[in-house]
Amino acid sequence: MKTYHADVTRDGKFWLIRVREIDRSTQALRYKDVAAMASDLIEIMEDLHNDEYDLHLNVHLPPSVKDHQARAEVLRAEAQRKQAEAAAENRAAVQELLALGLSQREAGDVLGVSFQRVSQLAKSS
Structure with missing residues (x-):
C-alpha cells in the first residue's frame, strides 16, 4: 500500500x-x-x-506555537512531579498521625480528608 x-x-x-x-x-x-x-x-x-x-x-506550525507547546509540556511534567511530591507528603502526614496513635477517622478529621482517603494513603505507603 x-x-x-x-x-x-x-x-x-x-x-x-x-x-x-x-x-x-x-x-x-x-x-x-x-x-x-x-x-x-x-x-x-x-x-x-x-x-x-x-x-x-x-x-x-509557526515557531512561536511550537515554543508554547514545548513550554506546556515542560510545565505538565513539572506538575506531575509536584503532584507526586504532594502525594508523598500526604502519605507521610498520615503515617505520622497514625504512629502518634490517632485513628484513621481522627487523622481524617485533623487533615480535612475522609477516613477512607486516610485508609488509602496508609495502604499506599
Missing part, C-alpha cells in the same frame, strides 16, 4: 495542503476538512480509492 504525505500550513483564512508524492496542492477552509481534501486530491490525480493508500498529514 502506498503512503502519501501532505504538508499542511496555514495561510490567511485557508489551510494549504501540498501532497509531496504527486506534487499537487489544494486547500481547505477548516482544519477538519484537510484530510478529506488531501484524500480527494490523491484519489482524483492517482485514480485510487480511499482504502488503497495511507495518508499522513504533516502540519507545519
Whole structure:
C-alpha cells in the first residue's frame, strides 16, 4: 500500500495542503476538512480509492506555537512531579498521625480528608 504525505500550513483564512508524492496542492477552509481534501486530491490525480493508500498529514506550525507547546509540556511534567511530591507528603502526614496513635477517622478529621482517603494513603505507603 502506498503512503502519501501532505504538508499542511496555514495561510490567511485557508489551510494549504501540498501532497509531496504527486506534487499537487489544494486547500481547505477548516482544519477538519484537510484530510478529506488531501484524500480527494490523491484519489482524483492517482485514480485510487480511499482504502488503497495511507495518508499522513504533516502540519507545519509557526515557531512561536511550537515554543508554547514545548513550554506546556515542560510545565505538565513539572506538575506531575509536584503532584507526586504532594502525594508523598500526604502519605507521610498520615503515617505520622497514625504512629502518634490517632485513628484513621481522627487523622481524617485533623487533615480535612475522609477516613477512607486516610485508609488509602496508609495502604499506599
